Amino acid sequence: MATTKxxxxxxxxxxxxxxxxxxxxxxVLPIGYALYxxxxxxxxxGLYGELGTHQVFAGFGNYAKVFAEGAxxxxxxxxxxxxxxxxxxxxxxxxxxxxxLDAASARGVRFFRSAFFLPYGVPGVIASILWGFLYTPGISxxxxxxxxxxxxxxxxxxxTVLWSIANIVTWQFAGYNMLVIxxxxxxVPGDLMEASRIDxxxxxxxxxxxxxxxxxxxxxxxxxxxxxGSLQLFTEPLVLQPLTANVTSTYxxxxxxxxxxxxxxxxxxxxxxxxxxxxxxxxxxxxxLRLVGGRRRG
Amino acid sequence: MTATMERPTTTVHPRAKxxxxxxxxxxxxxxxxxxxxxxxxxxxVPVYWLIVSATKNSTDLFGSFGLxxxxxxxxxxxxxxxxxxxxxxxxxxxxxxxxxxxxxxxATALAAGAGYGxxxxxxxxxxxxxxxxxxxxxxxxTALALPLYLLFAQAHLANSYWAVLLPxxxxxxxxxxxRIYADASVPPGLLEAARxxxxxxxxxxxxxxxxxxxxxxxxxxxxxxxxxxxxxxLPLVMLSDTKLYPITLGLTSWQGFASRQPLLYQLEVGGAxxxxxxxxxxxxxxxxxxxxxxxxxxxxx
Numbered sequence: 001m002a003t004t005k006x007x008x009x010x011x012x013x014x015x016x017x018x019x020x021x022x023x024x025x026x027x028v029l030p031i032g033y034a035l036y037x038x039x040x041x042x043x044x045x046g047l048y049g050e051l052g053t054h055q056v057f058a059g060f061g062n063y064a065k066v067f068a069e070g071a072x073x074x075x076x077x078x079x080x081x082x083x084x085x086x087x088x089x090x091x092x093x094x095x096x097x098x099x100x101l102d103a104a105s106a107r108g109v110r111f112f113r114s115a116f117f118l119p120y121g122v123p124g125v126i127a128s129i130l131w132g133f134l135y136t137p138g139i140s141x142x143x144x145x146x147x148x149x150x151x152x153x154x155x156x157x158x159x160t161v162l163w164s165i166a167n168i169v170t171w172q173f174a175g176y177n178m179l180v181i182x183x184x185x186x187x188v189p190g191d192l193m194e195a196s197r198i199d200x201x202x203x204x205x206x207x208x209x210x211x212x213x214x215x216x217x218x219x220x221x222x223x224x225x226x227x228x229g230s231l232q233l234f235t236e237p238l239v240l241q242p243l244t245a246n247v248t249s250t251y252x253x254x255x256x257x258x259x260x261x262x263x264x265x266x267x268x269x270x271x272x273x274x275x276x277x278x279x280x281x282x283x284x285x286x287x288x289l290r291l292v293g294g295r296r297r298g
Numbered sequence: 299m300t301a302t303m304e305r306p307t308t309t310v311h312p313r314a315k316x317x318x319x320x321x322x323x324x325x326x327x328x329x330x331x332x333x334x335x336x337x338x339x340x341x342x343v344p345v346y347w348l349i350v351s352a353t354k355n356s357t358d359l360f361g362s363f364g365l366x367x368x369x370x371x372x373x374x375x376x377x378x379x380x381x382x383x384x385x386x387x388x389x390x391x392x393x394x395x396x397x398x399x400x401x402x403x404x405a406t407a408l409a410a411g412a413g414y415g416x417x418x419x420x421x422x423x424x425x426x427x428x429x430x431x432x433x434x435x436x437x438x439x440t441a442l443a444l445p446l447y448l449l450f451a452q453a454h455l456a457n458s459y460w461a462v463l464l465p466x467x468x469x470x471x472x473x474x475x476x477r478i479y480a481d482a483s484v485p486p487g488l489l490e491a492a493r494x495x496x497x498x499x500x501x502x503x504x505x506x507x508x509x510x511x512x513x514x515x516x517x518x519x520x521x522x523x524x525x526x527x528x529x530x531x532l533p534l535v536m537l538s539d540t541k542l543y544p545i546t547l548g549l550t551s552w553q554g555f556a557s558r559q560p561l562l563y564q565l566e567v568g569g570a571x572x573x574x575x576x577x578x579x580x581x582x583x584x585x586x587x588x589x590x591x592x593x594x595x596x597x598x599x
Contacts, residue, residue, distance in 0.1 A: 011499040012419025019412035026465045027434050030445035104330050114582045115338040121577040123528035125546040126570045130344050141364030232438040235530045254440045261444050270444055278441040285436045
């Protein structure tokens, strides 16, 4: 970038300033505030707290309590277990769909691509309401078809509800991730494919040796966003909550934090949970990027 | 994250040149289409169920087979939906448009400026700023919602339009996309020429840069629009007045009462369908913008 010059120093900052102001106010400040809040606890004065409340420095007391009480840790382990299944299923499905569409004849591709991508336009809340109906016996055609076949599918049972949630998320985002990968596939140079054909490579070899390595960045991107999405699982289980007792008030880290803040009015405790969740997400996503980045160099 | 200098336009190769399975035997083509068809059923059946169910009355919703019509009365249902609780559904729809449209518009403008500033000017701390913004992309939005609520409550801004709008003005991913795109597509020589002609920095940005960056800007706008439209946690935390609810929050509030007032099941289904239609049209029609912008995002990630 030889043309950018030192004397142009100030305009760049002016272009950046409006965004930075909002970023500081609504991204950096809240995280700082959550950190600060998490280090205090609220004490009530008077026998019933009628004389008001004040903040007392608690150090890492809230964090110690989060670990001691265990419900939040349980919820983290639950979403981690969920992610271990959900992330590979999502990424493999999206990659296969992208490669299938890339291989299919030109006619019909546009229809299928739109069909797969369509659920991305359905908000998580609506998708959950929708699938919630499809999971509920009495209204669900899936359950009634299952009944005719002699099956009694229980989508909302203690061991199945998590995977019913996984299905909602997969349904919503597989097509979106597919599109990210297709975008990258389009960038595969045509002459590269032509050369491989002349060299006698078949379609599978072309996929394995040319396409997959080239769409790697898109797959990495989709994986990181799926990991983060898995950790902040909230809407889907919350919407299913009225339908089943198996989604508890500490089912996922976000539901636990939400309940602690607004049902239990313990903001300090909830702030500690929010900070921990952000920390875990950062460790996992940067850890993953490091892992794949390191392998690339090797 | 090294940004390589590269034209953003994806080169289009003649389809004839690409080797496709469709060049192969007929049986392969039939199997492939069948597989794609089966997968399409998975993605489309819930939407089909929604359309069929939106035409039913409350009794048939539970009493008839879910994948076929029974006593269709779509217009009656839509009338019920729009008139219920003094047209609250229309109000929610308008709110969703205000939040998503307003939020995405401002977010795109801010991201365009920041992306251009990062791409075409060098100053101390530039990479530090960019890396902080990238870390923002990785931050779970929901971890922000709780502290944001506490801050807004202290500023007496919670439970207002601003409570949802202001945080929606920030799109770190938009800045990332805009920087990558500006890096690759805004020619430094053109800027130099405009400066020699005496154009002010802001005029250059408004007349030249924004025009060149428009494909990326459409993508950023769409991302942010859908993101805000679909967001649930932030409005849930911020808003208590039902008149300020976006559609998503409104529909779940009906869900809470439906066991006592069964009509609400029918309204919920109809409301879900109506809310989904505009967004679905938007994303399918504008698919090519998703694609052009997404390439930029993923190539360099």
